[in-house]
Amino acid sequence: MPFANFKFPEGVVDAARKEEIIHRTTAMFVEYFGEAARPYSMVLVEEVIDGGWGRADETLTLAKMGLPAKSA
Template sequence: MPFANVKVPAGTLTPESKKKLQDAVVDAFTGVYGDRARSNTLVILEEVHDDGWCLGGTILNQDVLGRS
């Protein structure tokens, strides 16, 4: 069973855009494995809250990323 765990910043996607992203991941696996993979592909979309990311020892948050 193909499996993808996609992590995105919390609060950045609407329910519609989450569905679009999940469908795109399923389509990508199907493009590689063929149609047999479509019904067996598991996609978990995890929303990571501010300060839940770290890059090179630096906590990534709104202040560091410059977004509001």
Template sequence: MPFVSVKVVEGVFSPEQKQQIVERVTEAMVSVEGENMRGVTMVVIEQVASGDWGIGGQTLTTEAIKALAAGTPEPAPV
């Protein structure tokens, strides 16, 4: 039984986007493991609190990720 855990920063993805993540990750797994495994392929989306995730020594916030997705730079932290 495949189990896929996807971690995201809270508040970034809408419920509809999370549904798309579940569907597309399931499709990716089924393309590898075969159609018979669809019914037992589990995908869990775990939300991490804004500011509790870091990359390169800098914390990520919901606002910073949304700014990145929109193509607008987030102001430097003070």
């Protein structure tokens, strides 16, 4: 079963973009593995709370990435 897991900061990706990510990723799996892979393809789009992830020993936040903070 092809599987992809995308993680984004919370509030950065809207529903339409999530749907696009799912469709395009599934299309890539089908292109690579063939049409038989479509019903078994799994794409998970997750939102991570601001400051809940890091890279290179640094906690990442929307502010550090130059993005507007999520409105409450």
